[in-house]
Amino acid sequence: MAVLLFVGIKSVGPNLETSIQNYVEKQNTSDLQIVGTAGLTKDDQALAKKIAGAEVELGYSFPYADEKNDKNIQMYSYNKADKQNELKLLAGKLPKNKNEIVLDKALKSAYPIGSTIKIDDSQLAESSFKVVGYVESPIYVDKTQKGSTIVGDGSLDGYAYLPATAFDSDAYSIMYLKFADLASKDMFSDSYEEALVKKENQLEKLFDRRKSERKQELVDTANAEIQKNQSEIDDNRMKLDDGQKQINAARQQIDQQKNQLAEQKERIEASGNEEAIRSFTEAQTQVTTAESKLNEQEAELKENSKKINDGQTEIDKARNDLAEMKLPNYLLTERRSNPGFEEVTSLSTRIDAIGNIFPVFFFLIGILITFTTITRMVEEDRKVIGTLKALGYRNSEIAQKYIVYAALTAIIGTVLGVLVGTKLLPPVVFKMMGTSYVFQSYPTNFWLVPIVIAIAGALLATLGATIYILIKDLREKPVALLMPKAPKPGKRIFLEYITPLWSRLSFNQKVTYRNLFRYKARMILTVAGIAGCCGLMLAGFGLKDSIGDSADIQFNQLTHYQAIVTLESDQTTQQADKAVKVIDDNNQINQSLPVYSSQVNFKKEGITDQSATVYGFQNNDHIDDHFTFKKKTKDSSTDFNKDGIVITQGLAKAYDVTVGDKMTMQDGNGKNMHAKVIGIVENYLGNSIYTSQRYLEKISKESTDSNTFLLKTKSMNNNAEKKLSKQLQDTGQVITTTFMSDQLDKQAYASTNLDPVVIIFVVLSGTLALVVLFNLTNINVSERERELATIKVLGFYDPEVTMYIIREMIIFTIMGILIGFGVGNALTWFIITTASSPMISFPLVVPMVGYIFSAGLTILFTGIVMFITHQRLKAIDMIGALKSNE
Incomplete structure (x- = not known):
């Protein structure tokens, strides 16, 4: 099972990456996209072609809000001659005439084939288009999450493609680049990333000189x-x-x-x-x-x-x-910045992080079971080993039987585990989450590294345990081996020194506690096995909630606004009288905070570029109503009367920044700003910069008047949100209104994608718990069969004999569950820390249902084992057991 789980889970991530790689190659998806703030021309295309191996195509793109159907659509130009980002036709036909359009299949209900869609935009020569088909674009790999937009309510509903001939504009909107020398590289490899960064640096140098020309x-x-x-x-x-x-x-x-x-x-x-x-x-x-x-x-x-x-x-x-x-x-934006790419690659990373931890515990528990099983097998053959030694057989010859047995066990288990893990487990995971993405082909390849690690682990668990036990027993003399092994002597235990407590225990309780410490190794193995399985189940629940609750904590405990209203570029909150009236007149809005908001980028050699949202405050009034700043370091300050910026933990970790350091950030026009860090605060989704408008104006040398409203609202349903968004949009002063509920839904969706993996772990962990309990209890009974027969001869009834064993199991189970809770928390923390990135972190959240379920399931399995044990103890042959050593 350990091999199956390790190889299976460790294959999911690489298989998913292979599926993405195959799709990208098949659809010829661009490596990079370039958008010019002043548009693009043929001269820009010619400049980009100077990069070795660059294939460059120009296109048009703009967002459009269809108020009639309440849909936000990203429009693209379609040119049959273009080779990059090939569309996959799902129904109908591709557009040929300049008044035809194809759409994302997600828009099918609003725009059936044959219907007409009205698009009024200055870039278009036409305004009425006939829907002729539905397509799948490689720019959007997630079927349900299309990303954000600057129109409507800020959430993109789908995309559309118009013939390039339908556009009437002197400047292009977007440039697609693909590099021939990167085609043979794995897009997830370090070599691809390094090569792409070099291309980006070359392009940035070229276009830095081009800016003044343009x-x-x-x-x-x-x-x-x-x-x-x-x-x-x-x-x-x-x-x-x-x-x-x-x-x-x-x-x-x-x-x-x-x-x-x-x-x-x-x-x-x-x-x-x-x-x-x-x-x-x-x-x-x-x-x-x-x-x-x-x-x-x-x-x-x-x-x-x-x-x-x-x-x-x-x-x-x-x-x-x-x-x-x-x-x-x-x-410049990389392919991974396309809607859905970051999520699916993050999913691969998270599954891989899970694969690094969970199967290791399965291996440890597997070693535990193997060790106890092989130990018992060798112990039962002591007389045989002693006889063979007395007859002159060498230790190596005697050991062959057990080594071959262990090797066959390892080989058969490994082969079955590798085959089932590789060919069965990944498809199960993909099938459960496959409806979310455009990838329809999921390979089930054999991956050498996890297979080699699994083989090594299996051999260590079996051969290692066997050799260790044989070395210990084969050192004994034949005479000692032919004699029954003396039972372990009883010793005074710690509880006996606590006279008031010890004197109040019954005879059976005293026997139980003495036996617990008499067989310490068995106690440690049993408790460790139960704790490991209980911890694995708890970690499964903790992992799901930690990922799912990151948005809830972010938008309920750290940020307390429910919507962001972004004004047109030429508007300030003081000038936007119409928008202010809509906000003031809406009885569902409790409070609004005007702030300056913009996007900045951070660049550093050897570190992936990070983006962040800057929030500039007019003063310290009402900030606490909209934000809760939890300081990550003692020397952090959130006093915005001071000169400096407060950054979130993701940026601090990515760039190894501490309070007092200086950071360089780049605005949307490519201008560098140097700021002093005065505080680092807790954050889970995205990256943010908090500062005063006064300080921001000082370092940017530009006006930073408030251009955004942060709204605190009552609980609003989807219709109410859309209504408010439309009212604000109709003022002509608002670009977009973004609701935090969309972010909560998006993160809940990301959490749902991990459900298959979590379910598999919980089921397998529970199964393993049952196997561990049954195996260890069975060995315990076998080793103590003479002891149990003796107390039966002394007149103990069957229930009393069963309780003689079961009391120990109950104590082991309670101890295992309590330790398992700690193990589960530690496992969850380690996995979410490994799976975190500068853009997303996860809080440690282990739900109460996880504790109840993992403990309840462990107790249930203990009950099942107790019942089976009771039936076995009733059937013990007392005479045969007592004569076994003769």
């Missing part, structure tokens, strides 16, 4: 557009001036005509000439009409003048923005 391209393009618009405005202004001059001249003429008519009016009316009066009236009407048209022209001229002034204001603003334009940045 900025100049944008400046030149913008200047050309500004110049064009300025020329148009200047031309329109000249026309406006000419028009104004013409209107002024016309108005002078009209004023002269009005004056002339005023002078003629009295004379003509006095003359009584009807013809003259009629002509005068017509002339007056013409002047009035001309003046009215002139007024209309002047109003139109004023409107045009306003438009020209507005246009000039926009041009001036564009010139000002151009003068303040920062260098564009090129963001």
